[in-house]
Amino acid sequence: MKLMTCPINGTRPISEFAYWGEIRPAPDADTCSDDQWAEYVFHRNGAPGVKKEWWCHTPSNTWFIAERDTEKDKVLRTYLHGDDK
Amino acid sequence: MPWRLLRFGLSKSHPEPRMFTAHDKLKPSYDVVIIGGGGHGLASAYYLARDHGITNVAVLEKGYIGGGNTGRNTTIIRSNYLTPEGVKFYDKSVQLYQDLSTEFDLNLFYSTRGHFTLAHTDSAMRTMRWRAEVNKHYGIASEVVGPEEVKRQTPQIDLSCGGHAPIQGALYHAPGAVARHDAVAWGYGRGADMRGAEIHQQTAVTGIEVKGGKVVGVHTTKGFISTNKVICAVAGFTPRITDMVGFKTPIFVHPLQAMVSEPMKPWLDTILVSGSLHIYVSQSARGELVMGASLDPYEVQSTRSTLDFPEGLAAHLLDMFPFLSHSKVVRQWAGMADMTPDFAPIMGMTPVEGFYLDSGWGTWGFKATPVCGKTMAWTAVNDKPHELITGFSLDRFRNYSLTGEKGAASVGH
Numbered sequence: 001m002k003l004m005t006c007p008i009n010g011t012r013p014i015s016e017f018a019y020w021g022e023i024r025p026a027p028d029a030d031t032c033s034d035d036q037w038a039e040y041v042f043h044r045n046g047a048p049g050v051k052k053e054w055w056c057h058t059p060s061n062t063w064f065i066a067e068r069d070t071e072k073d074k075v076l077r078t079y080l081h082g083d084d085k
Numbered sequence: 086m087p088w089r090l091l092r093f094g095l096s097k098s099h100p101e102p103r104m105f106t107a108h109d110k111l112k113p114s115y116d117v118v119i120i121g122g123g124g125h126g127l128a129s130a131y132y133l134a135r136d137h138g139i140t141n142v143a144v145l146e147k148g149y150i151g152g153g154n155t156g157r158n159t160t161i162i163r164s165n166y167l168t169p170e171g172v173k174f175y176d177k178s179v180q181l182y183q184d185l186s187t188e189f190d191l192n193l194f195y196s197t198r199g200h201f202t203l204a205h206t207d208s209a210m211r212t213m214r215w216r217a218e219v220n221k222h223y224g225i226a227s228e229v230v231g232p233e234e235v236k237r238q239t240p241q242i243d244l245s246c247g248g249h250a251p252i253q254g255a256l257y258h259a260p261g262a263v264a265r266h267d268a269v270a271w272g273y274g275r276g277a278d279m280r281g282a283e284i285h286q287q288t289a290v291t292g293i294e295v296k297g298g299k300v301v302g303v304h305t306t307k308g309f310i311s312t313n314k315v316i317c318a319v320a321g322f323t324p325r326i327t328d329m330v331g332f333k334t335p336i337f338v339h340p341l342q343a344m345v346s347e348p349m350k351p352w353l354d355t356i357l358v359s360g361s362l363h364i365y366v367s368q369s370a371r372g373e374l375v376m377g378a379s380l381d382p383y384e385v386q387s388t389r390s391t392l393d394f395p396e397g398l399a400a401h402l403l404d405m406f407p408f409l410s411h412s413k414v415v416r417q418w419a420g421m422a423d424m425t426p427d428f429a430p431i432m433g434m435t436p437v438e439g440f441y442l443d444s445g446w447g448t449w450g451f452k453a454t455p456v457c458g459k460t461m462a463w464t465a466v467n468d469k470p471h472e473l474i475t476g477f478s479l480d481r482f483r484n485y486s487l488t489g490e491k492g493a494a495s496v497g498h
Contacts, residue, residue, distance in 0.1 A: 018382070019383035034483075034485075043333040043482070044333075044335055044336065045324070046323070046338050046386075046423070047386070070386055071385075073385045073387065073389060
């Protein structure tokens with residue numbers, strides 16, 4: 001069974017978690033161009049690497065960040081937003 | 086036949102040529118370089134040679150021919166899509182497929198089975214009616230049928246699906262077929278090879294040289310090749326290649342898993358698909374049930390398998406066919422699906438001159454193999470998109486004009 005560690009609830013089966021994609025800074029919707037907005041909405045970094053991603057532990061609705069190697073499917077660490085020291 | 090066998094037995098050297106010529110070295114330059122020796126890449130090489138007379142072509146394959154998603158899909162061929170762009174495109178593909186065995190003089194085991202997309206809810210029935218009407222408008226044999234027709238063609242099915250997802254009806258697509266996927270790659274490969282294209286296996290691309298917005302060459306593990314035209318047909322590896330070229334796409338990669346059961350006597354004539362139960366199943370010529378489900382729920386760029394997958398898939402299969410409870414699973418595997426936001430492919434021109442994409446084939450690429458080869462060859466030769474692929478351009482995202490194919494492209498939503 002694949003496991004994921006929630007910063008609040010500890011190590012749980014990965015079926016309890018939802019993946020919400022790589023963290024990407026959003027441009028200011030009022031000032032950015034249509035091209036910049038399309039880039040933000042659609043374009044993705046699809047190549048493998050260690051990525052910072054949003055995950056959610058769904059039973060407790062805990063949102064947190066996982067650093068994961070997307071080629072080896074290995075979670076390096078997890079922490080709450082703002083706890084990245 | 087026995088004489089031929091005897092000749093093989095008595096010969097000291099191999100008396101017949103292998104299916105493909107093995108080339109020791111790459112030439113310093115080619116008219117067209119195709120990255121990816123799967124069905125799409127080999128078909129592109131085949132039609133470049135056959136339809137356009139361009140044979141100074143190299144197909145570069147990192148692994149072996151057809152070892153990627155060409156050999157990992159569940160071999161379903163159909164054209165009952167949702168958008169006019171999709172329906173016209175896949176219909177052309179089905180037509181090309183029907184003649185391929187003869188054209189290649191190679192048995193593809195192309196088998197027309199009839200294809201049911203089951204609807205378990207009112208909203209699914211609405212989508213089936215929509216698809217049927219779009220299909221009929223373009224002359225595709227699709228119709229909405231009731232549960233009794235599903236039962237008539239598949240008497241073993243539990244129409245209530247364990248009581249929790251009763252079948253309301255289905256979209257029936259008579260031309261739906263299966264074929265032997267490896268043979269499709271081999272047939273195109275042999276056809277391209279016979280006409281002079283070079284297939285280089287175990288040759289990985291390590292970089293792409295772009296000067297002044299134009300492709301000028303390709304770096305490989307076997308040296309540099311100069312070329313002005315590159316067709317990229319690498320499925321789940323697309324983002325790695327576009328990073329080498331230097332532009333972004335909306336493609337994201339999730340694994341798609343599949344599995345087969347032990348062989349059994351023929352009992353399942355048709356192809357059955359259920360979006361609600363996340364399953365598609367058909368019986369191969371060998372008697373194995375070939376089964377697939379929805380994408381893995383998060384991004385991974387490798388072909389690892391998980392135990393969750395056969396567990397979930399088996400549970401849903403038993404909802405439909407409880408009598409299979411004692412059959413065994415003999416193999417499971419995964420492929421890397423290059424997904425797009427609108428579930429339509431990304432084909433044709435790119436921001437870099439001479440670099441043509443055949444990508445975004447996610448979970449729906451095998452059925453499109455012939456038409457992709459044909460249209461990509463035309464596009465590379467004429468340096469403008471073939472009329473059948475204008476709806477699939479990379480530009481559509483920048484222009485917010487998507488080709489929404491989600492309701493017909495895969496299961497699990």
